[in-house]
Structure formats: C-alpha cells, structure tokens
Amino acid sequence: MTTPQEDSQEQRSQKLAALPLREELRGQEPYGAPQLTVPAMLNVNETTYDVPAEVVEAITEQVRRAAVGLNRYPDREFTALREKLADYLSRESSLSSPLAAENMWAANGSNEIMQHIFQAFAGPGRSVLAFPPTYSMYPLYARGTYSDYIAGEREDDFTQSAESVARQIRAHRPHVVILCSPNNPTGTALGLDVVEAAYEAARDSDTMVVVDEAYGEFRQQGTPSALELLAGRERLIVSRTMSKAFALAGGRLGYLAAAPEVTDALRLVRLPYHLSAITQATAEAALDHSAALMANVERIRVQRDRIVAELGAMGLDPKPSDANFVFFGGLQDEKAAWKHLLDDGVLIRDVGIPQHLRVTAGTAEETTSFLDSLRRYVSGGSPRAAAHG
Structure with missing residues (x-):
C-alpha cells in the first residue's frame, strides 16, 4: 500500500472517489488559501505583528x-x-x-x-x-x-x-x-x-x-x-x-x-x-491584556489607510476599508499582478473577482514591500494595470 505522500494527486482523487462519500461532497475542494513561505505573507488577514x-x-x-x-x-x-x-x-x-x-x-x-x-x-x-x-x-x-x-x-x-x-x-x-x-x-x-x-x-x-x-x-x-x-x-x-x-x-x-x-x-x-x-x-x-494587543490594531489601521492612499495614487481603485485588509481593483490582469508580487516575495489573495485582489495590512516594512512591488508592476514592463476611471 502506498503512502499519501507517494500517491500522485490524480491517484489520491481516484481513491477519494472510490469512498462512499456523500454525493454533495463529490468533486468539491476543501477551503484554503495558498500556504507559501515568503518574506511578506499578506493573504489571510492575520495580524502580522507578533504577540507582545x-x-x-x-x-x-x-x-x-x-x-x-x-x-x-x-x-x-x-x-x-x-x-x-x-x-x-x-x-x-x-x-x-x-x-x-x-x-x-x-x-x-x-x-x-x-x-x-x-x-x-x-x-x-x-x-x-x-x-x-x-x-x-x-x-x-x-x-x-x-x-x-x-x-x-x-x-x-x-x-x-x-x-x-x-x-x-x-x-x-x-x-x-x-x-x-x-x-x-x-x-x-x-x-x-x-x-x-x-x-x-x-x-x-x-x-x-x-x-x-x-x-x-x-x-x-x-x-x-x-x-x-x-x-x-x-x-x-x-x-x-x-x-x-x-x-x-x-x-x-x-x-x-x-x-x-x-x-x-x-x-x-x-x-x-x-x-x-x-x-x-x-x-x-x-x-x-487586551490593551496591549489593541495597540497593534492602531498600527495596522495606519498601514491599511496608507495602502488605500498609495494605491489610489497609482491609479488603481482601492475600496474604503473598515477591516485589516484592502480590496482593490483597476487591474487588467489580476493573476499577472499576483504572480509579479509573489516573485517579489509578497503573497496576497486572489479572491476570484476579475481585476481585483485583496491585501492584508501588515507591518510598515511588509506594506512597503507590497507597495514598492506593485508600483513596479503598474509602471514597469509587466502588463499595465488599467487606469482607474
């Protein structure tokens, strides 16, 4: 018998299909976001500051x-x-x-x-x-x-x-x-x-x-x-x-x-x-110790508002946010933008909405890495983001 690690994905799928699974679960995918180790992981809306x-x-x-x-x-x-x-x-x-x-x-x-x-x-x-x-x-x-x-x-x-x-x-x-x-x-x-x-x-x-x-x-x-x-x-x-x-x-x-x-x-x-x-x-x-933890909330708000302002300055379309992330549009090819960011060590979330991506507000350093990379994408040789408006 092979181990799960030794099976190919196709073999695993075939073995899953052979189980007496509930019909409504057949062909479904489990919930999850990409788990990759990169310098700036800004895709699942975690607090990126360590616990004090x-x-x-x-x-x-x-x-x-x-x-x-x-x-x-x-x-x-x-x-x-x-x-x-x-x-x-x-x-x-x-x-x-x-x-x-x-x-x-x-x-x-x-x-x-x-x-x-x-x-x-x-x-x-x-x-x-x-x-x-x-x-x-x-x-x-x-x-x-x-x-x-x-x-x-x-x-x-x-x-x-x-x-x-x-x-x-x-x-x-x-x-x-x-x-x-x-x-x-x-x-x-x-x-x-x-x-x-x-x-x-x-x-x-x-x-x-x-x-x-x-x-x-x-x-x-x-x-x-x-x-x-x-x-x-x-x-x-x-x-x-x-x-x-x-x-x-x-x-x-x-x-x-x-x-x-x-x-x-x-x-x-x-x-x-x-x-x-x-x-x-x-x-x-x-x-x-809620007071100590809430101090990081204010730091995150600052970076969130910074993201909104700087994305707007790039000609993109960030939505006003009451969360610890920013949803933005104005991209001609959101998948190319996502890949460009990943190549630069910045992981954000493709939420499946055309021309849009979502980024978690991270530390000041992580936010800078994201903004600098996206700015290069918008103004550089990669497929140009659509001008907002």
Missing part, C-alpha cells in the same frame, strides 16, 4: 496553571471566559446596556461558532441567505448542515442598502441571514440602518439575523457595531473572533453575543466540553 512579550508570558503562566488539572474535563460552561468576553465587548463598543456572561458563547474559532448557529437554526429543509462576494465559508457551512444556500445580491460597488437587504429577506424568507460587516473580501462595513431593516424584514419569516463582525475592532472611527442593537432583539446574533485583533489565529477562539435563549439553543448542538482548558486559559490571559 508580556502577553506571551501571561498566556504561558495561565496555561501552566491549567495544565496541572488536565486530568479533569474543563469547565463545560467556560464561565470565567464568558464573563471576560462580556466585559471586553461592553467596553470596546461602549454599550449603554452592558452584556453579561449569559449573553456570550464561545467556540473553536468563529467557524465553529457559525457551525453551531447553522446546526441550531438551519439544517435540512431550511435555508441560509448571504450576499456574495463575501466570506467563502458560508456556503460550506450550509453544505455541512444540509441547508439550502441562497446567494443574495449586492450593488455594483459591492455595498448593501437597507432597502435591498430587506427586500431580499422578504422574498426568500430564509431561516438564517448573514450580514458580514466589515465584509470579507471587500472591507465594507454596514450602517446600523441596514441591520435594523434586515431585522424588521426577518420578523415575518422566523429568521435569525447574524452579523459577522470578525474584523470589528479595525473599523473606522465612528463606524458603529451591531452590538448596539442587541438589547430587545432576541433573534439578532453578533459574532466576533480573537484570531484577528487579538493576534490569536493559532489560538482558535471565536465568540458571539446574543440573547440568553440563543446561547441556550447552542448548548443543544455543541459537543461535550468543546472548549479545552488550554484554549480557555489562553483566551482569558489575552483578554486580561
């Missing part, structure tokens, strides 16, 4: 204490973590009605958060509405839970209006609707009027409204969070993650805020003891 030393020490000490009790199951209700998450969100968004532990839920990354939501409120015979281009995992969550996925529509400039969103919810009557704000890959944030309109439209169809704020901490000054709308709206969910602003992509901690009855619903579908003691300890220590 003081936070590393705090996490190490908290994990050490947790390790003493690893012969026992962790706190199934992750009570201390929920209390700290509620306190953090209440302060971060200056909520007039502070959140409590009973409003919070956490899981292994926001992907598992979404899976729990779909398991509880979607499923066979039910539908989910999202608005591409948006996070490409949404249809995969639907497929994994036997839910019907409905691809909604955006405006030509990738924005969403309150009227359009409400009209589509009333037309499709989904069981779950996802509003991604700031949206991935476009970086655009939603006004609260859009969320309010979606919620009102959803009242007629037993719909849960989910606002995915994975990049919420990076939003522009004055851009509100949907957390402000939670009070009195029992079918509204706002999800966040510690992968981005907290620089814990490797820690795998996602969470949400909602009415207590929503978190009760999610208990019905979660696996026993789904958050390990190590995960809980890591997240608690990071929350205790």
Whole structure:
C-alpha cells in the first residue's frame, strides 16, 4: 500500500472517489488559501505583528496553571471566559446596556461558532441567505448542515442598502441571514440602518439575523457595531473572533453575543466540553491584556489607510476599508499582478473577482514591500494595470 505522500494527486482523487462519500461532497475542494513561505505573507488577514512579550508570558503562566488539572474535563460552561468576553465587548463598543456572561458563547474559532448557529437554526429543509462576494465559508457551512444556500445580491460597488437587504429577506424568507460587516473580501462595513431593516424584514419569516463582525475592532472611527442593537432583539446574533485583533489565529477562539435563549439553543448542538482548558486559559490571559494587543490594531489601521492612499495614487481603485485588509481593483490582469508580487516575495489573495485582489495590512516594512512591488508592476514592463476611471 502506498503512502499519501507517494500517491500522485490524480491517484489520491481516484481513491477519494472510490469512498462512499456523500454525493454533495463529490468533486468539491476543501477551503484554503495558498500556504507559501515568503518574506511578506499578506493573504489571510492575520495580524502580522507578533504577540507582545508580556502577553506571551501571561498566556504561558495561565496555561501552566491549567495544565496541572488536565486530568479533569474543563469547565463545560467556560464561565470565567464568558464573563471576560462580556466585559471586553461592553467596553470596546461602549454599550449603554452592558452584556453579561449569559449573553456570550464561545467556540473553536468563529467557524465553529457559525457551525453551531447553522446546526441550531438551519439544517435540512431550511435555508441560509448571504450576499456574495463575501466570506467563502458560508456556503460550506450550509453544505455541512444540509441547508439550502441562497446567494443574495449586492450593488455594483459591492455595498448593501437597507432597502435591498430587506427586500431580499422578504422574498426568500430564509431561516438564517448573514450580514458580514466589515465584509470579507471587500472591507465594507454596514450602517446600523441596514441591520435594523434586515431585522424588521426577518420578523415575518422566523429568521435569525447574524452579523459577522470578525474584523470589528479595525473599523473606522465612528463606524458603529451591531452590538448596539442587541438589547430587545432576541433573534439578532453578533459574532466576533480573537484570531484577528487579538493576534490569536493559532489560538482558535471565536465568540458571539446574543440573547440568553440563543446561547441556550447552542448548548443543544455543541459537543461535550468543546472548549479545552488550554484554549480557555489562553483566551482569558489575552483578554486580561487586551490593551496591549489593541495597540497593534492602531498600527495596522495606519498601514491599511496608507495602502488605500498609495494605491489610489497609482491609479488603481482601492475600496474604503473598515477591516485589516484592502480590496482593490483597476487591474487588467489580476493573476499577472499576483504572480509579479509573489516573485517579489509578497503573497496576497486572489479572491476570484476579475481585476481585483485583496491585501492584508501588515507591518510598515511588509506594506512597503507590497507597495514598492506593485508600483513596479503598474509602471514597469509587466502588463499595465488599467487606469482607474
């Protein structure tokens, strides 16, 4: 018998096809971005600044204490973590009605958060509405839970209006609707009027409204969070993650805020003891040092705004961003531009939208490498980028 490493890709595909796989999984590709080691890896929206030393020490000490009790199951209700998450969100968004532990839920990354939501409120015979281009995992969550996925529509400039969103919810009557704000890959944030309109439209169809704020901490000054709308709206969910602003992509901690009855619903579908003691300890220590971690958020905002300004000066078409990345167009051949950047040691994301690419705002040095390389592409011998306008 050959090992997986010895098989060719074609042989692996043939062996996969021979398994009694679910029919809807046949011919599908797993989610993922290119994993290449280059000097500037700006393709998956990680925080490119290292975790501060003081936070590393705090996490190490908290994990050490947790390790003493690893012969026992962790706190199934992750009570201390929920209390700290509620306190953090209440302060971060200056909520007039502070959140409590009973409003919070956490899981292994926001992907598992979404899976729990779909398991509880979607499923066979039910539908989910999202608005591409948006996070490409949404249809995969639907497929994994036997839910019907409905691809909604955006405006030509990738924005969403309150009227359009409400009209589509009333037309499709989904069981779950996802509003991604700031949206991935476009970086655009939603006004609260859009969320309010979606919620009102959803009242007629037993719909849960989910606002995915994975990049919420990076939003522009004055851009509100949907957390402000939670009070009195029992079918509204706002999800966040510690992968981005907290620089814990490797820690795998996602969470949400909602009415207590929503978190009760999610208990019905979660696996026993789904958050390990190590995960809980890591997240608690990071929350205790949120101020140190948020200092990097401001540094990233500076580089993001620098990217927007300099891409515009190159004659390209960067979209305003409330995230830690910039989505830009105006390229005649986005694949040639992507390859040029990679040859220069800069890896960004081809999101499959013609003439557009997406770049994570990195350190000042990484951002300079990206801008210098793209400037050479735009003005040099490579196929010329289309002039904006």
